[in-house]
Amino acid sequence: MRKTLMIACAVLASGGAARAAAPEPGPLAISVIEQWLLPRNDALAEAAAVQRDAWRAACADGDYAGDLAALRERYQAAADAWAAVEHVTTGPVSLSLRPDRIFFFPDKRNAVAKALAELEAKAKAGEVPDDTFRASSVAGQGFPALERLLYEPPDGEPAARCRVGVAIAGNLATLTGQIRDEWRSDVGPLAKLKAGQGDPVHFADPGQAAARLLTDLAGGIQRDVDMKLLPVLGANLDTARPKAAEGWRSNRSARTLKASVASLTAMAAIFAKAAPAEIAASDGKAFAAAQAAVAKLPDDVGEAAADPKRRKVVEQAVAALKVAQANIVKDVAPAIGVPLGFNALDGD
Incomplete structure (x- = not known):
């Protein structure tokens, strides 16, 4: 290349x-940006928010087994939306390790499984606090970790797995929402472009x-x-x-x-x-x-x-x-x- x-x-x-x-x-x-990127960022943020809400509802009783089909459907839709923009490195997505936190791939050292196991161990004691989750390995914060929860045979306490799934889905909704909002901000990179200016962070x-x-x-x-x-x-x-x-x-x-x-x-x-x-x-x-x-x-x-x-x-x-x-x-x-x-x- x-x-x-x-x-x-x-x-x-x-x-x-x-x-x-x-x-x-x-x-x-x-x-x-306006014709191609913004609509796809909007679709991703919306799909991630729907997925977050689905996880919260499914885990209201501490076990998502009965809602597995619905959660898989929400996962597929959100993953489709991510696939449409995953190649973009320009703009807000480039900050705070967002690409790896959303989709850690390739996983050459089985880091996703290790990160997921660590999160499940912490979740046995209760909900995983946001600051604890953000400080955890990026390999366990996004779609690949959620995929394992949804498509691998269950192993561990249902309640702990629920808490981790809710945390991951919430993280994805937060990250994708931030990317959407920062592009659309009155002081964001698109606003700078429209004013004929550069952006001190992005270009x-x-x-x-x-x-x-x-x-x-x-x-x-x-x-x-x-x-x-x-x-x-x-x-x-x-x-x-x-x-x-x-x-x-x-x-x-x-x-x-x-x-x-x-x-x-x-x-x-x-x-x-x-x-x-x-x-x-x-x-x-x-x-x-x-x-x-x-x-x-x-x-x-x-x-x-x-x-x-x-x-x-x-x-x-x-x-x-x-x-x-x-x-x-x-x-x-x-x-x-x-x-x-x-x-x-x-x-x-």
Whole structure:
């Protein structure tokens, strides 16, 4: 990815006719935030709040076993909403370790299970205070920990598990609500952009805001490839790792990718609209192909990667996503005059 972005920068430096009509970066960033990001942040905060309320109601009697189906439904809806924005690193989400607290992944050292066990041990004595919960491991604060409570066989005291579930669901509602409100604040980063200003925390000027959002787009595709698909595929059939698939416990491996790519496609369309028609059309085709390839993924992506008869479908999704990313880097970014930076997944 690093080399690819360096190529993009070189293309940008060369100039050309495509840059002559480049849009103003401030209004472009505002369009992406208002048309794409804010509605999805609103949907996430709402889904998380509904999930919190469902947990509180289910645990009123100290045991959520009888409400498991309803809680799983609320979990799936909230996780879908998170998948639509998880690639965003620009703005309020970047503060206070929010991404890891919302969704700790990948879990290479079984940190989620350890954190959950520690929380359950504390919950045996009663409700987990907010300050105690916030000081606990980030691995136990978000969706992956809640997934284990909902989709693994129950182990431990029902009341303690209830208290932990209520604490996690409440934390997710709080974090997602904060992100929503800070974007919409009268003194927040969007308000600064509308005033033609930079933000002292998030971006130096409107141009940097557009660059960071475009980098989030390119990085979001990379995230789906590098974190959700390649670890599952392994180098070959013999090294495939089915349990490396995100959300395999809740049967979300393909569902998460579909939600993510649909959202990335919508984000890309706003940037592409500012490019010449032929580049916008090419971008649309690349993302449509990526969506079509991801749509063919079976629910059990991990198992498919280890199956010689089905592995090809996973490989085709990787290939299509890489084409869409290349389109953004090599065509859209130079055409709209927005330089790409380095994202959280880039190496040295």
